[in-house]
Amino acid sequence: xxxxxxxxxRWQELLVDAAQHASAVIQCTLIAAVxxxxxxxxxxxxxxxxxxxxxxxxxVLTIPSFALLxxxxxxxxxxxxxxVTALVLYALLPIVRNTIVGLAGVDPAVLDxxxxxxxxxxxxxxxxxxxxxxPAVLTGMRVSTQLLMGIAAxxxxxxxxxxxxxxxxxxxxxxxxxxxxxxxxxxxxxxxVALVLDGAYxxxxxxxxxxxxx
Amino acid sequence: MTGEGTVSGVEICLDQVTKRYPGxxxxxxxxxxxxxxxxxxxxxxxxxxxxxxxxxKMINRLIEPSSxxxxxxxxxxxxxxxxxxxxxxxYAIQQAGLFPHMTVGxxxxxxxxxxxxxxxxxxxxxxELLDLVGLDPAQFRNRFPRQLSGGQQQRVGVARALAADPxxxxxxxxxGAVDPITRGNLQDELLRLQSELRKTIVxxxxxxxxxxxxxxxxxxxxxxxxxxxxxxxxAVLANPADDTVAGFVGAGASLKQLTLLRVKDVxxxxxxxxxxxxxxxxxxxxxxxxxxxxxxxxxxxxxxxxWVHVRELVGGGALSTLGRPVEAxxxxxxxxxxxxxxxxxxxxxxxxxxxxxxYLGVVRIDTVMDVIRTxxxxxxxxxx
Numbered sequence: 034x035x036x037x038x039x040x041x042x043r044w045q046e047l048l049v050d051a052a053q054h055a056s057a058v059i060q061c062t063l064i065a066a067v068x069x070x071x072x073x074x075x076x077x078x079x080x081x082x083x084x085x086x087x088x089x090x091x092x093v094l095t096i097p098s099f100a101l102l103x104x105x106x107x108x109x110x111x112x113x114x115x116x117v118t119a120l121v122l123y124a125l126l127p128i129v130r131n132t133i134v135g136l137a138g139v140d141p142a143v144l145d146x147x148x149x150x151x152x153x154x155x156x157x158x159x160x161x162x163x164x165x166x167x168p169a170v171l172t173g174m175r176v177s178t179q180l181l182m183g184i185a186a187x188x189x190x191x192x193x194x195x196x197x198x199x200x201x202x203x204x205x206x207x208x209x210x211x212x213x214x215x216x217x218x219x220x221x222x223x224x225x226v227a228l229v230l231d232g233a234y235x236x237x238x239x240x241x242x243x244x245x246x247x
Numbered sequence: 248m249t250g251e252g253t254v255s256g257v258e259i260c261l262d263q264v265t266k267r268y269p270g271x272x273x274x275x276x277x278x279x280x281x282x283x284x285x286x287x288x289x290x291x292x293x294x295x296x297x298x299x300x301x302x303x304k305m306i307n308r309l310i311e312p313s314s315x316x317x318x319x320x321x322x323x324x325x326x327x328x329x330x331x332x333x334x335x336x337x338y339a340i341q342q343a344g345l346f347p348h349m350t351v352g353x354x355x356x357x358x359x360x361x362x363x364x365x366x367x368x369x370x371x372x373x374x375e376l377l378d379l380v381g382l383d384p385a386q387f388r389n390r391f392p393r394q395l396s397g398g399q400q401q402r403v404g405v406a407r408a409l410a411a412d413p414x415x416x417x418x419x420x421x422x423g424a425v426d427p428i429t430r431g432n433l434q435d436e437l438l439r440l441q442s443e444l445r446k447t448i449v450x451x452x453x454x455x456x457x458x459x460x461x462x463x464x465x466x467x468x469x470x471x472x473x474x475x476x477x478x479x480x481x482a483v484l485a486n487p488a489d490d491t492v493a494g495f496v497g498a499g500a501s502l503k504q505l506t507l508l509r510v511k512d513v514x515x516x517x518x519x520x521x522x523x524x525x526x527x528x529x530x531x532x533x534x535x536x537x538x539x540x541x542x543x544x545x546x547x548x549x550x551x552x553x554w555v556h557v558r559e560l561v562g563g564g565a566l567s568t569l570g571r572p573v574e575a576x577x578x579x580x581x582x583x584x585x586x587x588x589x590x591x592x593x594x595x596x597x598x599x600x601x602x603x604x605x606y607l608g609v610v611r612i613d614t615v616m617d618v619i620r621t622x623x624x625x626x627x628x629x630x631x
Contacts, residue, residue, distance in 0.1 A: 146340055147346070150407065224518070
């Protein structure tokens, strides 16, 4: 069976896998964004805190994904829990670092003015600092999403959802009829989903970043 | 400055206000006591690091005093919620500190919004304020700060400070980051605004000329915000309290007194003027008859646009293309020092314009020189 025939015959299943893949990556990026921005906000005023947060999240990134997922099995079992945990941990670094950089880049005069005209601390954070750091945070989320696309494929190893299952089942029966087709379809699927999401980020940036700072 | 408007400002009293930072032996501000009269502009002037900004920021509690009492209009500032206190005090700073992600309108409407004004009222107020600071609302309301020049940003900064009509304004070197000509214009505008609004303004600067021009009273500050002299600009110039103040006033005090005199205090001269559509030959005849070298061309609304020399009129060509553009003008409120600078740019004389930019007359360098001569004679007389 040619690759095109294979894709045509398995179109439905591939689409479901791709959707699950994208959904897992998006949800994990969102969780990481909430945690990462909170962490960035908590540490950005202290140089030491920023250094520690960046170092810890970088350390996570150096752990091979296959190893991390494997190590999580005894703790969290198989399926959704280890997948989400690993993906969120990997997504943290770009978001935390960009949040810190974005917040540090806010002009002190703007903060002085914000406090001086009577904005509360919470108001300054939500209406000024985070709004101005948003382009950097969004870039961090975009990088994290790209990073997670590949790692999420490996999560099939712990029975996670997504296109990884297609790739793995192809690789596990090398030599049989559809082995190459399976692996290829999964891989190309990951690339296409990644490109679509990247496009979505560009659009999101256009819609949410103020024209005054874009 | 003697104004036309009724006083809308309130008195500020600082009583033995001290700021001591933890771990520091000496106080940053040491027992500062001062009464700032309602409706007046008091300028804190002093070298950088003398604590003038720290002192000012204790009034709106951006910096919390370690001890002492501050009352604003009789109310104890230290017992109020700091955020609420600041919403009732206008605040304008160097480089404006506008929020880059908000439009001009959103920047100005922010404080009224915080105070819970109705949207419609906020919108009307934004229009009114843009008008007040000389920016066309239709043109500027929806722009972002980065689309404005430095001077326009400062105007918006002042409009934002005035948004909720606070009785007190704190201004920290608000015109420090713009070029000298724009700076002079902004100072003139502030004086015009203040003559209508009569707020209590605390203005911080390290520029003594600016202090003399804007202040009803000047506080010359030394280390740890000690008050070296607190008096009217005339008194500080004529009679510096000690050598440090004298050093700060600097050389050429008589020249500096030019900043105390306004263009409206001297007689204006008349230039030969012409509309831009006048026949060059006819203008040539008029210039020769009046024995003048230059004519000032006015546009349809009588605003000065170009200087044209009598020689240029013989070559033919429409008046609107001849001569060189008018680069500087002054208003009746400009100081004679501004006028002198403008005269040096323009070459011998500078047009004076009225409220709508219309031509009123010219100030010639001879006029200013006469004033300097008189001032110098008076000054020499002081030391007899």
